[in-house]
Amino acid sequence: MAFSLFKGIPKAFADPKGRGVLERYNNYKSKNMITVQDIQQKTIAELFEQYPFLPGFFEENTLQVNGRIDEKLIDYLKFLDDEEVAEDRAIDKDRLLASMTIYITQMLEFLGEDEDDGVHSISILPGTNKSGEAEQFGELKISKSEIVCIVGPTGSGKSRLLADIEWVAQQDTPTSRTILVNEEIGDKKWRVSSGHKLVAQLSQNMNFVMDLSVYEFVELHAESRLIENIEDVILKVFNQANELAGEKFELTTPITSLSGGQSRALMIADTAILSKSPIILIDEIENAGIDRKKALALLIGEEKIVLMATHDPILALMGDKRIVIKNGGIHKVIETSEDERNLLVDLERMDSVVQNMRTRLRNGEIIKKEDIGF
C-alpha cells in the first residue's frame, strides 16, 4: 500500500512499509527533493536564511547552535562522529541528516501550496448500513461555506461517517462509502500526514491543557503553521473570539482560566482562522456564554465546510441540510425547508429570553414574569 503524502514527495517516502527514516530517504532519489549533499556543504547561517523554519527543527532535535552558526553543517555535525557522544545524545548522524532533508522538502511543499488548490467540496457516495443494506441517497455534495447537520441517536454511526470523511474512504472502510474531494477520488495524503488533516474537530469535552496565556497560545499555533504576519493573526483570532464570547477576556488571560463559553469562543475563532483543515466538525456548541450564530457565521466567512452533530433546534435549523443517521447508515438527507427556517425566528426569540434572564441573574437583578414577554 503506497501513500502519497505530498504531491511532490514520492510514494516510497510516505509508505508506512518503507521502514525507518533512512530507508524512506534511500528509497527515494529524485528531482524534487533536497538531498543531503545539497545541505551539508552550506553553513548553518545560510541554511537558516534560506529555510526560515529550520531553527525549529534544530530546537526540537536538541541541536544547539551557540556561536557556531557560520560553520558548515557537515562540520557542525562532526561531534556526532564520536560514537560515545552519538550514543549519549541518542542521535544518529545519517538519520538526522535524512530527517532534516525530508523536513525541508515537506515544509517547502507546505509553504508552496496555493490557497486555490484547496478543498472546495466533499461528496459522500453511498455505501451500506450495519445490516449491509444500501444507503438510500444519491450523491451528497457539501461545498465550502455550507453547514450540514448530522442527527441520530448515540451509537447510530455518526462517528463512523466522520471517520470515513477523515480517511477519505474509497470503499475501504466498514461502510464501503466513497468520499470525493473536489468531486475527484481524494488524495491519500489526507490520511497520515500531520500537516494535512481534512477534518478539524470541536467538541464540548475539549479543554485547554497548556499553561499559557491567550497570546502565547495563539502565537504557538500560528508558529506551527509557519504564518508570517503572526502579530496580526493573533489579534484577529483574539478579537473574533471576544466577539463570540459573552464575557470578554484579555490577551494575558491564562487559557486554563477561561470560562466554558470563553474557551469555546477561542477554540472556534482559532480553528476558523488558523486551522488548515478545510472541514470543521462541531459536536454541539453549548448554549451559554457564546454567540452561536456569530460562531457559525465566522466559520462560513472563513470558507470552511461545517459539519455539526447537534440536536439543538436552533443550530439544526441554521444548517442547509441535515443528514439523518440510523443503524450505521445515512437514512435520509433533509433540506431545511422555508417553513422550518421561519420557525427559527421564534426559536431565537425564546432563546434570547433565556439569555437575557441569564445576564440579569449575573448582574444581581431580580427576574420577573414580564421578562418572558410572550
Added chain:
Amino acid sequence: MNLVTVSGPPSSGKTAVILKTIDSLQKRGLEVGVVKFDCLYTDDDILYEKAGVKVKKGLSGSLCPDHYFVSNIEEVTQWGIKEGLDLLITESAGLCNRCSPYVKSITAVCVIDNLSGINTPKKIGPMLKSADIVIITKGDIVSQAEREVFASRVNQVNPGASIMHVNGLTGQGAYELSTLLYDEKVEIKTLVGEKLRFSMPSALCSYCLGETRIGESYQMGNVRKIDMSDKKDKK
C-alpha cells in the same frame, strides 16, 4: 506471520489502541496475538485474553526492560509462528524515553498522547524518532490547536512518519490504523541476524550488580558524574 512492535511512554494508551485495532483485524478474520513486555507488573494480559487474543507476558523485573525485550524477541517470534498467528504485536513501554526496541525490518509504531505536553516529542529519543507510524492519543479532550501543535512537533522530530490520531476509548481511527499493520505478502520466519534501529543505553556499574550503598568508594565500572561546577569556572 507479520510482526509489529508497539512502544510508547507509560499510560499513553498503547493497550487501548492495540485492543481497538485488533477488533478491526479480527473482523477481517485474522488471528492476532500479543506479547506484552512490562517491568514489574501488568494485568493487561487479562484484557487481551478477554478480547480473544492469544497473549504472553514478560516482566523484566530487575533487568533493563528493553535489553530484556531484545534478548527475548526471537523466542517470542517463534511462539507466534507456532500458534499460527497472522499478526503478532509486541507491546512495551519505553521506560527511559530513550530506547526503541525497534528492529530494522519490522514495522515500528510509537504511541504518545496529547496530554504529555508539547515538549515531550523533544524529550523522547529513537523510540519516537525512528518509528514508522506515530499514533497520537487522547485528542478528544484537548483543543484542535493543541492537537495541531503537538502533531507538528512530532513531525519535526520524525518527518515522513505516518502520523495518525487514534482514540483508545471510542476506537476512532483504529480501523484505519489496522489497515497499515497487516500485509499478506510479508512472511517473517526468524529475527536472527536482524538488527536494532538504534543501540540501547549501556550501563555496567556496581549498581547494576546489586550495590545499594551510596558513596564514591562503592562506585565501580561505567560511572558518570553531573557537572556541578559554576558556569564561570568553565573555560
